[in-house]
Amino acid sequence: MTMPAVYFSHGQESGPWGSKIKSMAATVEKLGCRVVSVDYQGIADPTERVDKLIEECSGVAEPLVLVGSSMGGHVATAAAEKVGAIGIFVLAPAYYMPGYESLTPPPPDMPIAIVHGWNDDVVPVDNSIRFARECNGSLHVLDGDHRLTANIDDINELLARFIENLEAK
Numbered sequence: 001m002t003m004p005a006v007y008f009s010h011g012q013e014s015g016p017w018g019s020k021i022k023s024m025a026a027t028v029e030k031l032g033c034r035v036v037s038v039d040y041q042g043i044a045d046p047t048e049r050v051d052k053l054i055e056e057c058s059g060v061a062e063p064l065v066l067v068g069s070s071m072g073g074h075v076a077t078a079a080a081e082k083v084g085a086i087g088i089f090v091l092a093p094a095y096y097m098p099g100y101e102s103l104t105p106p107p108p109d110m111p112i113a114i115v116h117g118w119n120d121d122v123v124p125v126d127n128s129i130r131f132a133r134e135c136n137g138s139l140h141v142l143d144g145d146h147r148l149t150a151n152i153d154d155i156n157e158l159l160a161r162f163i164e165n166l167e168a169k
Helices: 019-030 046-057 071-080 125-135 149-168
Strands: 005-009 034-038 064-069 087-091 112-117 138-142
Touching: 005 019, 005 046, 005 071, 019 034, 019 064, 019 149, 034 046, 046 071, 064 071, 064 149, 071 087, 087 149, 112 125, 112 149, 125 138, 138 149
Parallel strands: 005 034, 005 064, 064 087, 087 112, 112 138
Antiparallel strands: none
16 A cells, blocks of 8 residues: 555644654654645634645545644644545644634544543543544543654554554555
8 A cells, every 4th residue: 555645734723844743754754654744824713724734635545644733633634634634644623713613623433543632721632522523533632732742653654553553444
């Protein structure tokens, strides 16, 4: 099977090549995946970010895996079925946020892995527990905060395993 293209979606306050994305990109490149990190800087509206990701993914020949952090997790999930992704890997995804509950996408029909920190003070971990329960997704709750920077080694291991498991299907 062709290795997937992995498209990263950063969070609201970060950029396309922050330390987490650089580290995760290096991990999946070692597996033979092509990597793209979409730049959403200057786009505050989550729906506009979803539209941008859909546009960026048009014409991708390889199987597609979407990876997102915080608002990027929401964006990846909302775009996944529209772009024909084969899997989603999200960190502290911004699901069920106050004032934006209606934007939380329905659980897509594909493998999803959610990583969240117990000590997240931006997106409550209960939001990811609820979403994972609704879609029977894999949920990994770590001793970390919203940024999960201290957990990058665990995240890279989980991401590599997620992609390897998609390859095995």
